[in-house]
Amino acid sequence: MAETILFGLVDKMIWRLGSSVVQQLGIVWNVTDELERIQSTVSTIKAVVMDAEEQGATNHAVKHWLEKLKDAVDDADDLLDDFSTEALRREIMASEKKKSNKVRNFFSKSNPVMHDFKMGHRIKNIRKRLDDIAEDRLKFNFTGLTTVTRFKNREREQTYSFVREEEVIGREEEKADLIKLLRDTTVEDNVSVIPIVGIGGLGKTTLAQLVYNDASIQNHFELKIWVCVSDDDFDVKNIVGKIVEDNKNREMEKLQQDLRAKIMGKRYLLVLDDVWDKNLSRERWLKLKTLLLDGAKGTKVIVTSRSEKVAKITGTAATFHLQGLDERKSWILFSSLAFAKGEEPKNQEDLVAIGKEIVKKCSGVPLAIRSIGSLLYGKSSENDWLYFKENDLAKMNPEDNNIIPILQLSYDHLPYDLKNCFAYCSIFPKDYIIEKNTLIQLWMAQGFIQPLDEKRSLEDVGDEYFMNLYWRSFFQDVKRDMYGDISECKMHDLIHDLAQYVAGNECSDIAGQERKNISNRTRHVSLGHELPSRWKVPTWFVKANKLRTFLLCTSYFVDWEVLDCDSLISSFKFLRTLDLHSSWNKALPNSIGLLKHLRYLDLSCNDEIEILPTSITSLHNLQTLKLSFCGNLRELPTDIFAKLISLRHLGLNGCDKLTYVPYGLGRLTSFRTLTTFVVADVNNVSSSCGLSELSQLNNLSGSLEVRGLQYNTEEGKVAELQDKRLLNSLTLNWDRSFDTPPNAVVAAKDELLFEGLQPHPKIKSLIVRWFGGVKFSAWLSSLSNLVHIGITYCSELQHLPPLHQLPHLEHLELSNLRSLEYVDSRDNESDWSSSSSSSSSPLFFPSLKRLELRDMDKLRGWWKWSEVTSEAEYQQMFLPWFPCLSGLWVANCPNLTSLPLYPYIEWLNCLRISVKMLRQLLKPPATTTTADGSQIYTILQSSSSSSSHHSPFSRLRYLFINGMEDLENFPDELLPSLTTLQDLFINDCNNLASLPEWIGKLPLQQIYISRCCKLTSLPEGMRDIKSLRTLWITGSSSQIKERCKKEEGEDWPKIAHVQYCSIN
Secondary structure, eight states: OGGGGHHHHHHHHHHHHTSHHHHHHHHHTTOHHHHHHHHHHHHHHHHHHHHHHHHHTTOHHHHHHHHHHHHHHHHHHHHHHHHHHHHHHHHHHHHHOOSHHHHHHHHSTTOGGGGGOOOHHHHHHHHHHHHHHHHHGGGTTOOOOOOOOOOOOOOOOTTTTSOOGGGOOSOHHHHHHHHHHHHOOOOSOSEEEEEEEOOTTSOHHHHHHHHHTOHHHHHHOSEEEEEEOOOSSOOHHHHHHHHTTOOSOOOHHHHHHHHHHHHTTOOEEEEEESOOOTTOOHHHHHHHHHHTTTSOTTEEEEEEESOHHHHHHHOSSOOEEOOOOOHHHHHHHHHHHHSGGGOOOTTOHHHHHHHHHHHHHTTTOHHHHHHHHHHHTTOOOHHHHHHIIIIIGGGSOTTOOOSHHHHHHHHHTSOHHHHHHHHHGGGSOTTOOEEHHHHHHHHHHTTOOOOSSTTSOHHHHHHHHHHHHHHTTSSEEEEEOTTSOEEEEEOOHHHHHHHHHHHGGGEEEEOTTOOOSOOTTOOEEEEOTTOOTTOOOOGGGGGOTTOOEEEEOOSSOOOOOHHHHHHHHHHOTTOSEEEOTTSOOSSOOGGGGGOTTOOEEEOTTOTTOOOOOGGGGGOTTOOEEEOTTOTTOOOOOTTHHHHOTTOOEEEOTTOTTOOOOBTTGGGOTTOOEESEEEOOOTTTOSSBOOGGGGTTOTTOOEEEEEEOGGGOOSOGGGGOGGGOTTEEEEEEEOOOOTTSOOOHHHHHHHHHHHHHTOOOTTOOEEEEESOOOSBOOGGGGGOTTOSEEEEESOTTOOBOOOOTTOTTOOEEEEEOOTTOOEEEOOSOOHHHHHHTTOTTSOOSSTTOOEEEEESOTTOOEEEGGGGGSOHHHHHHSBOOBOSSOOEEEEESOTTOOOOOBOTTOOEEEEESOOHHHHHHHTOOOEEEEOTTSOEEEESOOOHHHHHTSOOTTTTOOEEEEEOOTTOSSOOGGGGGGOTTOOEEEEESOTTOOOOOGGGGGSOOSEEEEESOTTOOOOOGGGGGOTTOOEEEEESOOHHHHHHTOTTTSTTHHHHTTOSEEEEO
């Protein structure tokens, strides 16, 4: 079915033939007439391609004709790519010539270099092949089509594709029934297996996810494990490895030990999602089940599958047969997708009637309903819907249970720009996490992205392609970054099946030595999850000699040798994409320079690479070069930016030994991604970039770290960071250490430099490391779009600018600021007392969710003015408070005495603080009601006053206490603040002698105590914690182990009700 994307390839070929590059080189090589004939022939063929693609689905002769055309078009594309590559080479060489006459001579036919190119016969050969194909078209009486749909972006509310419980329509009864089965404690089997069976697209995985995340299920089971099996081959070792999260490909003996230890004595829920029946036998299943029997009674296993055979082999309970939605629920789901705001249109009875007939054809399959509903969204014409029902749906066989014909309707209606992009996604293994930006770069490398407007970047158009596929439900399970942007996704198994179907043998994902649909027509290959660590290139693989993509989709390290890599390169000279990440390459072979078509090269996570071969600079088409986490990489070729003039994405984060960036970066104004820029010590490196090289790179997006700022000799403003409007995150790093603290001169220099490094107002994350100044510039307070601020290792910093009114700030991290005494060093509290009592004033840190204060010896409090206020006045004062703070981390701040209030805290992490500080952190405030009815929190008043109010710590669920040396017992005054606590973690409290009796009043579910050697017994109150499911004590005294000994120990009756106890 790969022929169905031919129209786009033919159209692209015509465009390339008409480009000025091809025309100019055609004159040089005296092949202008041949090129014009090719363009004319291809234009003739283009007119019938759409009809041919439609006929090719049922006519084998037409299908063969399309295959021949596809091969010829691919070969012509390689040839035209040679043209553009030669043009780039000439452009580079011309820029190196200083005399204009040498430039003109180089482009003339008299230059002897031109005679070395043997292009004429290749062009004539392509022309003849295309002429023959064009003549053969006459045999089929194709109908010429003059119009075709191209990609057009359209606005759409992103609601229907989100994986949220409220968007799962029609499965309420099934969810309740399944939960009842899972919570049933009357079963005799130690491990009960519940199969969920149904055809693809019914929502088996979705139903399993619904119950897996249900609150009652979370409370019922001590441990939950989700394993996506997905493989055709039921591999016990692979499944066990996923359960124990093994990423080292260890031996089975070690894996089974880890598995049994993980589940020992626990009532757990295991979901084995998407199990296939290939190679699944009763014997294989029992080998796995035997390893699952060490859990507690009541353990349940859910197995989802399309196969009844799987259910019969695995099930101990009745099979849960998932049926399609009934007509009413199907229509509700369809309406939510096909109509604006999910509402059935009024006064359009005929349209609704047509829609209900269409829904009937979907047989209640949610995925089909979603696909067609998404497809019809925005089409309000009855004629459009009627045409769809009578023509497109007519292609479906109503007796065929295969969902592919239904899903293919959505594919058929894709603009041809997107068909290539979607089919290419079949290269990824099933259930693979696809990074959005990487996918767009891969599309770019294959030439799939064609901007309608030359002013628009390839990346922006690629993002629109992605979002359009996402809105049409081709992608799911999206995850978003801290800025709210989609960062990764997956493909539903059926959608992946569709992608494989339409891609045919163009794309293949292989595992190990498995031979899978590899032929001379294969263009794109990935090596999947099951790749052995010492995989060798098999001989049968080399037959795909026109391969364009070689992608590693495995998390394991692959032990390649340079010879293997050399062989790979020499075998596949037409590669556009080469992925060798995590392959333990010690050096990249010089032959890499032969891949003149290469546009995407991933060498990340190869810790052995120290330098790159100079031949890499011959890759003039290279757009993306990933070197991230090549920890020993010392340098880049000095002329890399002079030669790689197509480069747009360079990943250097984690290359900690890289000491400079070569000169010339500033010329590449199309640069989009530069994760790390290193300012070099000019005394050691002469040909390195300075900050001024960043000035013209105004298309930079994503994240940028500027390292080595201590060596900078230029003004900060020369980098023109204010013009980098597409950057989300900026890190400014002076790369110092505490061993060399900055003096006053250095501090003044850093402050001046920082002033000039002001980023664009849209920046969302700012991280500052090893800054030597005493204060920051005022511009930091003006960055109103900041979501994250991280300030670390700034040893001389004494003053922070006001941050409390930043409207979007969610995460504030202050760490290793050895000179900072107050977060807000202003002396006058009048602004606070007036503003905090006014409901119309801006909130104090209105969006802050996470606050980290770590390793600050001199930090005394939040406000300086609180030091000169009497305690009585301070306690009665209306104070600002964090309205959204859910997480607080305080570590090694011995002099900290006060913080703003945080009534809605959910988790508190205390590391190396005093008991006094713990009291302060958990000191409940009182509330006062103002005239307008709003509440203002004040410092704790009398106990009688505070008791009349709802607990201000009513959301506190998790408390972590680490390294509290003076903690001997828990003060009684902590109880009112811990009444909702569920998880308590105590670690390295060497003087803790006892737990409080009032612990029995807490709704604890888990208690973890580690390395508290003086703790010798448990309080009587442990009996009263009926909700406690897990008690884990390790590294403590031998006395407590004896006292908690099962059935015998003195403390055993206090904890006998706990489901899982481990005392070591």
